[in-house]
Amino acid sequence: PVKKLKIVVTRKLPTPVELRMMELFDTRLNHDDHAFTHEELVEAVQTADVLVPTVTDRIDSKVLARAGEQLRLIAQFGAGVDNIDVQSAVQRGITVTNTPGVLTDDTADFAMALILAVPRRLHEGSRVMDQGLFDGWTPTWMMGRRLAGKRLGIIGMGRIGQAVARRAKAFGLQIHYHNRKPVSPRTEELLDATYWDSLDQMLARMDIVSINCPHTPATFHLMNARRIDLMKPESYIINTARGEVIDEAALARALKSGKIAGAGLDVFEREPAVNAELIGLPNVLLLPHMGSATIEGRTEMGEKVIINIKTFADGHRPPDRVIPAIL
Ligand code: 8YV
Secondary structure, three states: OHHHOEEEEOOOOOHHHHHHHHHHOEEEOOOOOOOOOHHHHHHHHHHOOEEEOOOOOOEOHHHHHOOOOOOOEEEOOOOOOOOEOHHHHHHOOOEEEOOOOOOHHHHHHHHHHHHHHOOOOHHHHHHHHHOOOOOOOOOOOOOOOOOOOOEEEEEOOOHHHHHHHHHHHHOOOEEEEEOOOOOOHHHHHHHOEEEOOOHHHHHOOOOEEEEOOOOOOOOOOOEOHHHHHHOOOOOEEEEOOOHHHEOHHHHHHHHHOOOOOEEEEOOOOEOOEOOHHHOOOOOEEEOOOOOOOOHHHHHHHHHHHHHHHHHHHOOOOOOOEOOHHHO
């Protein structure tokens, strides 16, 4: 009976994942890998038993209002589910799942790469070489900032935040964090991490701030102009989570005027659009949402999607069910 389950996958996924899906379910793939339009999403929710969307699909209440009775599961390929109106889906009796865990290390590596790269100006050095402008070493050229002994403030101490903390600790950074609530005393001790109930107070004292929280109504523009202003002029901001957590226009202004020293951004408020003011700034390293882009990670994300669908189809609770109340 599972073979009869109609699955619509909105983006091209790693080939082994697609092959397995075809084997197990009645699967419709997106061969040319275009981003689904609103109309295509509506068509998909009217025909599919299971929709497999990604971060690029906006499954809002308008799309969900058009869903047919047959749609039972939205099995997101991705950890973040801010593209889905989960509340609306659940109210309609549609289960939502995601793929946490398997992209933790890759995303944390990426955040750490940015933490290492931005203060040491790797992007600036690389541009010099690409443009053939290296005309000799001098003792005072391309001086960056040392990491060891500095304070890293992590916003969002979930799986990825903790994985960033473990890496950063090995580089001699002091770990601070802000979260809705403190992590367990054991985790805090292992990470040597200091909890800040007040984000404002933490921000004023950090050398690097890393965003690792999901985008929810509560975290939208958490880093607004006022909060960015609290940061030290010699501090850096790193975002591998969601662009919406930072007011991008306010950040661009702060970076241009030297209110903060630099930024490493892998995510943007209106992807794929990037605030034009951010482009070309020497103190900014921009990347096109690559945090979880490893062959292993993307394959395991696909495997998780399959497990969620299979478990659901077998009449059990899928392992990665998203519960709206905890968002
Ligand atoms: C993916 C991500 O690029 O999982 C997430 O939340 O942002 C990334 O891992 C994307 O979600 C794929 O849908």
